[in-house]
Amino acid sequence: MNFNITAGTLARTACLLLALLNQVLCALGKSPLPIESETLNQLVTSGITVIAALVAWWKNNSFTKEAIAADKEYERLRAKNSK
Incomplete structure (x- = not known):
């Protein structure tokens, strides 16, 4: 398997x-x-911030028209080559 x-x-x-x-x-x-509520709140908030920052940094975030078109072309080529 x-x-x-x-x-x-x-x-x-x-x-x-x-x-x-x-x-x-x-x-x-x-x-x-076994930690206080305020400490837990700060830990959770910090964790969410770190995760969101890492995802935003890692992902290919295309905002311009040209970048979006390039993403579509990349996906088309990947699909073509995987066949």
């Missing part, structure tokens, strides 16, 4: 498992993160 699991799939699965574990622990009255 050839598994072509992407890093994105693995990251989303890990996040889902952590969220489910956190939900179960909260339902059982356990505190999964």
